Amino acid sequence: MDLDHASPLCGAGMESDCLLVRAHREAFALIEIMAGPEADAQFHFTGIKKYFNSYTLTGRMNCVLATYGSIALIVLYFKLRSKKTPAVKAT
Amino acid sequence: MNENLFASFITPMMFGLPLITLIVLFPSLLFPTSSRLVNNRLISLQQWMLQLVSKQMMSIPNTKGQTWALMLMSLILFIGSTNLLGLLPHSFTPTTQLSMNLGMAIPLWAGAVITGFRNKTKASLAHFLPQGTPTPLIPMLVIIETISLFIQPVALAVRLTANITAGHLLIHLIGGATLALMSINTTTALITFIILILLTVLEFAVAMIQAYVFTLLVSLYLHDNT
Numbered sequence: 001m002d003l004d005h006a007s008p009l010c011g012a013g014m015e016s017d018c019l020l021v022r023a024h025r026e027a028f029a030l031i032e033i034m035a036g037p038e039a040d041a042q043f044h045f046t047g048i049k050k051y052f053n054s055y056t057l058t059g060r061m062n063c064v065l066a067t068y069g070s071i072a073l074i075v076l077y078f079k080l081r082s083k084k085t086p087a088v089k090a091t
Numbered sequence: 092m093n094e095n096l097f098a099s100f101i102t103p104m105m106f107g108l109p110l111i112t113l114i115v116l117f118p119s120l121l122f123p124t125s126s127r128l129v130n131n132r133l134i135s136l137q138q139w140m141l142q143l144v145s146k147q148m149m150s151i152p153n154t155k156g157q158t159w160a161l162m163l164m165s166l167i168l169f170i171g172s173t174n175l176l177g178l179l180p181h182s183f184t185p186t187t188q189l190s191m192n193l194g195m196a197i198p199l200w201a202g203a204v205i206t207g208f209r210n211k212t213k214a215s216l217a218h219f220l221p222q223g224t225p226t227p228l229i230p231m232l233v234i235i236e237t238i239s240l241f242i243q244p245v246a247l248a249v250r251l252t253a254n255i256t257a258g259h260l261l262i263h264l265i266g267g268a269t270l271a272l273m274s275i276n277t278t279t280a281l282i283t284f285i286i287l288i289l290l291t292v293l294e295f296a297v298a299m300i301q302a303y304v305f306t307l308l309v310s311l312y313l314h315d316n317t
Contacts, residue, residue, distance in 0.1 A: 054224040060217035067233040 096263065100256065103183050115185050118172035141168070151310055155210075155317040159310070166195070167306040174255060174298030178291070187256045192248035199309045200244040207316025215316065247308060254301050258294040265290060 043055050052066065053059035103110045125134045141164060148167070149160050170186060177184025185191050207215040219236040220229060265287045272280035 054220055054226070054229060055222060057213055057217045060220040060222070061213050063229050064216050064219045064233050067230045070230070071234075 096260065099181075099183065099259065099263065100187050102188070110183075111185065114183055115173075115191075118169060118176060121172060122168065148306060148310055151307075152314045153317055156310070156313045159313055162199075163306050163310055166199070166309065167302050170195075170251070170305055171299055171302035174302060175295070177255065177259070178294055178298060184255055184259065186251055187259065189248060189252045192251045193244070195305075196244040196247035200247065200312055203309065203312040203316045204240070206313070210317065218315070243308075243312065247305060251301050251305055254297055258290075258297055261290055262287070262294060 043053070045053055045056070045059070049059075051059065052062050054063060103114070122137055123134060125131075130138070144167060145160060145164050148163060149157050152159065173184065173186050176182060177186070204215075219233050219240075221232065221236070224232050265283060269280055269283040269287055272283055
């Protein structure tokens with residue numbers, strides 16, 4: 001989108017330094033940063049942080065799945081443990 | 092004053108048959124359809140109002156979300172008309188029943204969430220973790236966000252039920268107090284009557300606002316998931 005001529009309030013002959021156009025440009029830049037997968041490219045993580053972080057879409061998704069997986073494993077562990085422990089026999 | 096304060100919230104029956112179906116279907120009679128290009132005053136007014144509401148409400152969702160326009164407009168019309176009809180004396184208001192409101196809230200919320208998971212699985216899952224969360228807080232925040240997601244339909248239903256029920260109870264109590272005070276002290280009864288009038292005006296506003304809030308929240312959930 002040609003932001004220099006975007007605003008109807010800026011005259012045809014005005015420079016691109018028009019305040020209104022600059023405000024539009026900054027607003028669109030902010031929206032771009034906040035948008036989805038395209039925003040991931042600005043973050044450069046290495047190692048495990050590349051897959052588990054709270055900034056990129058993939059990182060956040062993996063953290064969520066890891067949390068759910070951990071909860072499921074804990075529940076499974078306690079269920080299997082209670083099955084293994086034999087019942088106390090009456091004497 | 093009735094001996095039972097909650098008598099007006101019991102589902103009405105006639106000869107052992109529940110009237111709830113008729114009561115729920117009744118508001119549709121107030122919105123006649125027309126096949127004419129130029130309609131009568133009532134239909135023109137309703138169409139103008141509907142256009143105003145749909146323009147305001149459907150500006151939030153994107154193109155995909157706007158396919159829900161018919162559903163959302165029907166919802167706001169139904170809840171608004173039901174709430175307003177309930178302000179008539181001795182009438183029954185279906186939206187005071189939590190079962191009814193849960194029956195509206197849960198399918199709409201679930202539809203929005205399932206749409207989000209089907210079309211944007213990654214973004215929907217990532218939504219459970221706010222961007223920039225410090226690492227030690229991640230597990231706790233994921234659990235909190237999951238709970239807040241599942242609380243949404245319950246909050247939708249309970250908000251509508253509680254607001255309408257509370258309003259009707261207040262009208263009932265203050266109306267009863269006005270009647271009781273008439274034989275004791277006329278001036279106090281007059282003041283109570285003025286309060287009753289103001290409360291009734293408030294309840295008219297609440298009836299319309301609650302319909303708007305319910306529909307707006309559903310459209311926001313839809314916007315988050317499309």
